[in-house]
Amino acid sequence: MIVSVRELAYRYPGATESVLRDLDFEIAEGEVFGFLGPNGSGKSTTQKLLTRILRGHQGRISVFGQDLETQGVAYHERIGVCFEIPNLYEKLTARENLDFYRRFYAGPCDPPEALLAELDLPEADRRPVGHYSKGMKMRVVLARSLVNRPKLWFLDEPTSGQDPEHAVRIRDLVRARADAGSTVFLTTHDMHLADTLCDRVGFLVDGRIASVGSPRELKLAHARRTVRVELRRGENLESQSFELDEPASKAAFLELLRSERVETIHTQEPSLEDVFLEVTGRRLLG
Amino acid sequence: MIRRVLAATRLVLLVQARGYFPHTFALFVGMVVGVLLFVVPEGIAQLILPVFLVTEPGMLGLMAVAAHRYLELGSASVSALHVSPLRSGEYLVALLSASALLGTAAGVVTFAAVAGVDGRLVGLTLVLFAFAFLSGLLGFALSLRYPDFPRFLLGSIPAMVVWQLPLLAAFDLAPAAVVVWLPSAAGILALAELCRGDLSLPATAGWVLAGGAWAGAAFVLVQRLYARRLRSGWELA
Numbered sequence: 332m333i334v335s336v337r338e339l340a341y342r343y344p345g346a347t348e349s350v351l352r353d354l355d356f357e358i359a360e361g362e363v364f365g366f367l368g369p370n371g372s373g374k375s376t377t378q379k380l381l382t383r384i385l386r387g388h389q390g391r392i393s394v395f396g397q398d399l400e401t402q403g404v405a406y407h408e409r410i411g412v413c414f415e416i417p418n419l420y421e422k423l424t425a426r427e428n429l430d431f432y433r434r435f436y437a438g439p440c441d442p443p444e445a446l447l448a449e450l451d452l453p454e455a456d457r458r459p460v461g462h463y464s465k466g467m468k469m470r471v472v473l474a475r476s477l478v479n480r481p482k483l484w485f486l487d488e489p490t491s492g493q494d495p496e497h498a499v500r501i502r503d504l505v506r507a508r509a510d511a512g513s514t515v516f517l518t519t520h521d522m523h524l525a526d527t528l529c530d531r532v533g534f535l536v537d538g539r540i541a542s543v544g545s546p547r548e549l550k551l552a553h554a555r556r557t558v559r560v561e562l563r564r565g566e567n568l569e570s571q572s573f574e575l576d577e578p579a580s581k582a583a584f585l586e587l588l589r590s591e592r593v594e595t596i597h598t599q600e601p602s603l604e605d606v607f608l609e610v611t612g613r614r615l616l617g
Numbered sequence: 618m619i620r621r622v623l624a625a626t627r628l629v630l631l632v633q634a635r636g637y638f639p640h641t642f643a644l645f646v647g648m649v650v651g652v653l654l655f656v657v658p659e660g661i662a663q664l665i666l667p668v669f670l671v672t673e674p675g676m677l678g679l680m681a682v683a684a685h686r687y688l689e690l691g692s693a694s695v696s697a698l699h700v701s702p703l704r705s706g707e708y709l710v711a712l713l714s715a716s717a718l719l720g721t722a723a724g725v726v727t728f729a730a731v732a733g734v735d736g737r738l739v740g741l742t743l744v745l746f747a748f749a750f751l752s753g754l755l756g757f758a759l760s761l762r763y764p765d766f767p768r769f770l771l772g773s774i775p776a777m778v779v780w781q782l783p784l785l786a787a788f789d790l791a792p793a794a795v796v797v798w799l800p801s802a803a804g805i806l807a808l809a810e811l812c813r814g815d816l817s818l819p820a821t822a823g824w825v826l827a828g829g830a831w832a833g834a835a836f837v838l839v840q841r842l843y844a845r846r847l848r849s850g851w852e853l854a
Contacts, residue, residue, distance in 0.1 A: 344849045382700045386848040404702045412700040418693035420628075422635035431631070434624035435701040459635070475697065 333483060333514045334358040334381065338390035340538075341376055350376045351538040354390070363505065363515040365525040367607065368535030374518045375415075377535070378485055381516065382412050394483065408438050411481030415488045415518075417468035421461030425452055425471045428460060433478040446474040449504065451497060465492040473501065477508075484508065487518045502528050522603045532603070536611040546603050553606045557599040558584065562591045572599070621703050625711030629685065633715060636688060638681055642723045645677060650730040666731050667787055667809040670741075673727060674720030674749030675801070676777060679756030681716040683773075686757065687766045705847055706840045709757065713836075716756075717749035724749075732812065740821035741811050747828035748804030754835045755780060755800075761839075761846055781805070800835060803827035 339354035351373045358364040368374045379385040380392065383399065383406065392399040395409065419428050429443035447453070450470040460471055469492050476484065486505065490498040505528060509515050519525055525532050526546045534541040542549065556575040561568055573584035587593070601609070633639065649669045653662040689695040698708055724745040725738060759776055763769040783802040785791035787809030796802050807824030 384696070384699060384847075404704065407700060407702045410700070412697070414693070414696060416693055418696050420632055420635075420694050421692055422632065427631070431624065431628040432697065432701060434627075435621050435698075435703045437620075437702070472697075 332357045332393075333360045333362075333395060334364075334516070335393040336377075336381075336390070337393075339377070339380070339392060340389040341373075341380060341385070341387070343376075344387075349538060351380075351388075354535075354538065354540060356533050356540055356543060358514055358516065360514055361509055361512050362530045363509045363517060363528055365529035365532035366516065366518045366535060367520075367522070367525055367532055367603075372535045373538040374535055375487065378412075378487060378516065378518055382410065382485055383407070408436055408479065409482045410485065411476035411479060411483075412485045413473045413476035413487060413489055415491060417460075417465065417472055419460045419468060419471055419475075422459045424457055425460055425463070425467075425474070426456075428471060429475050429478055432475050436479040438479060440478050441480060443474070443478070446477055447471075450474050451500065466494060466497060469493065470497065470501075473504075481513060483514045483516065485516045485518075488520065489517070490519075490521060490524055498524070522607070526603045534607055534610055542606075542610045549606045549610075550600050550603065553609050554600045559597045559599055560584070560587060560593055561595040562587065562593050564591075568594065618704075618707060622707045622711050622714075625698070625703055625708055626715050629712050629715035630718070632688070633681065633685060633719070636685075638684070639719060642673070642677060642681075642719050645673065646723045646726050649673070649727055653727075653731045662731055663812065666728065666812045667805070668784060669727055670724050670745065670808045670812065671748075671781060671784060671805050673723040674717065674745045675752040675780065675804075677723065678716045678720035678749040679752045679759075679773075679777070679780075680770075681719060682712060682753040682756040683760040683769050684766060685712060685716065686760045687769070699847060705844050709836070709840055709843060713750050713753040713757070716753045717746050720749035720752070721745040728812075737811050737814065740818065740825075741808070743825050744804060744807045744811065744821065744828065747825055747832060748801070748808070751800060751804065751828060751832040751835060752780070754832065754839050758835075758839045758842065761842055784809075800831040803831065 335357045336354055339351055340349050341351045342349040354373075354377065356364075366374050366377065376385065380388050381394065381399070394402070394406070399406070423431070425447055426443050429446060433440040433443070450473060452467060452470055452474065460468055463471070469489075473489055476486075489505065490501050493501060502524060505515055505517070517525070517529060529546060531543060531545050532549070533543040544552070557572055558575065559570060559572045561570045571587070574580040575584070653666065653669070657665070695708075699705065721742060725742055728741055729738065755776065756773075759773045760769055763772050779799070780801045782791075783796040783799055783805035786793040786796045786802070787806055793802075793806065797806075803824050807821065807828070810820065
C-alpha cells in the first residue's frame with residue numbers, strides 16, 4: 332500500500348471538536364482514490380495532514396511504507412499537490428511559476444514547456460498569470476503539481492473552473508499518469524468525475540469514512556433491479572417501471588415486450604450521488 | 618539546502634521586482650540623497666546620515682519583508698512552497714536575504730552619494746546587511762501577529778520606535794548603556810561610527826559579530842514561531 336491511514340483523528344488548535352475521528356483507509360500503488368464528502372466533512376484536513384501542511388494528528392499515517400512523522404525533505408520530493416485555489420505568483424508568467432518551483436527539487440523534473448503544452452497553455456504566453464482566466468490558472472496549478480513527476484499526486488477539485496473540453500483533458504491526463512504508476516488522491520464534489528475516473532471512492536461524513544469501494548461496486552450494492560420502459564400507445568408516450576426481483580412485475584415486463592411497441596428501455600442503477608445520499612443521509616453539495 | 622535557498626532567494630527577488638519593491642527603495646534613496654545633497658548643509662548631511670542608513674535597510678527592509686509576506690498570504694502562493702522540499706527555515710532565510718540585499722544596496726548608494734566612496738564601504742556593506750537581516754526578522758515576527766498589512770503598519774509603530782532608540786546614543790542624546798541591550802544597538806552604533814569615520818576594522822568585526830549573534834538567536838526564535846504557526850494550519854490554503 333502507498334498510503335495507509337489507521338484511526339486518524341485531528342482537532343484544530345483551540346477547537347472543541349475533532350474534525351476527523353477514527354479514519355481508516357488504504358490506497359494501493361497506481362490507484363485513483365476519490366475522497367468524497369460535503370463541505371466541512373474533513374476532506375481538506377485529511378489532505379493537509381497527508382501533505383504535511385498540518386501536523387499533530389492522532390493515529391497512524393504511513394506513506395510509501397514509512398511513518399509520515401519520520402519522513403523529511405525526501406517525502407516532498409515524491410509528492411505533488413494540486414490545490415483547489417489558483418495559488419500562483421500572479422505577476423510571474425506560467426513558465427516562470429513552474430520554472431522557479433522545479434528548482435526546489437533535487438530529483439528529475441519535467442520541463443515546464445512540456446507540461447504547459449500538455450494542459451493546453453501556450454508556453455510562449457508572456458502575460459503574467461494574473462491576467463489568465465480562472466480555468467487557465469487552475470491548469471497552471473495542475474502543471475506545477477506535476478513538475479517533479481510525483482509518485483503520489485494530491486488533487487483537490489482538479490476540474491474546478493474548466494470548460495467541458497478541458498475537464499475531459501484533465502481527466503484523461505490523470506488516468507494516464509495513474510496508468511503510468513502514479514498514485515492519485517482525489518478530493519472532489521464532482522460525482523461524475525469521481526465515477527468516471529476513480530478506481531475506488533471513500534465517502535467521508537463528519538470526519539468518518541461511511542463507505543469505501545469502487546464506484547461500480549457501490550452502485551450495484553445499492554441498486555434496485557428496476558427497468559423503466561417507454562412505450563407508444565397511439566399518439567401518447569407512456570412509461571412504466573418494473574421490479575425484476577418480483578415475479579409478477581417481471582412477468583408483466585416480459586408480456587409488455589411481446590405485446591406492445593416499446594420505444595426505450597433503461598435500467599435504473601443509482602448514480603454515485605444517490606448512493607452517497609443513501610449511505611450517508613446527506614447530499615454532497617451544500 | 619543551499620540550492621533551495623538560492624532558488625527561493627531568486628524567486629523572492631523576482632516577485633519583489635515585479636511588485637515594484639526595488640522601485641520603492643530607489644525612490645526613497647533618490648529623495649534622501651536629494652535632500653542630503655541639495656537641501657541640508659554639507660556638515661549637517663554627514664551628521665544625520667546614520668538616521669537614513671538606519672531607516673533604509675532597517676525600516677524599509679522590515680516593511681518589505683512584511684509586505685512580501687502579506688502578498689504571498691493574499692495569493693496563498695506560500696502554500697505551494699510548503700508542500701515542496703523547501704523547508705520553512707530556508708524560506709525564511711531566502712525572504713530575509715532578498716529584502717536585506719535591497720536594503721543594503723539602498724544604504725550603500727546613499728552613503729556613497731553623501732560621504733563618497735572609500736574603504737569604509739566594505740565594513741558598511743557587512744554591517745548594513747546584518748542590520749537589515751535582523752530588522753527583517755523583526756518585520757516577519759510582527760507580521761505573524763497581524764492579519765493584514767494596514768494593521769501591521771499601525772501595530773508595529775511602537776516596535777519601530779523602540780528599534781531605533783539606539784540612535785539617541787549614536788548622537789550622544791542618551792547613554793549607550795541604556796540602549797545597548799536592544800538587538801538593533803550593535804548595527805545602529807556601528808553605522809554611526811562608520812559615518813563618523815572612526816570605526817576600525819576590529820571594531821567593525823565586533824559589531825558585525827554582535828549583530829550576527831542577535832540575528833542568529835532571533836532567527837531561531839522566529840523560525841520556531843513560524844513553524845508552530847504553519848503546523849497549526851492557519852497560514853496555508
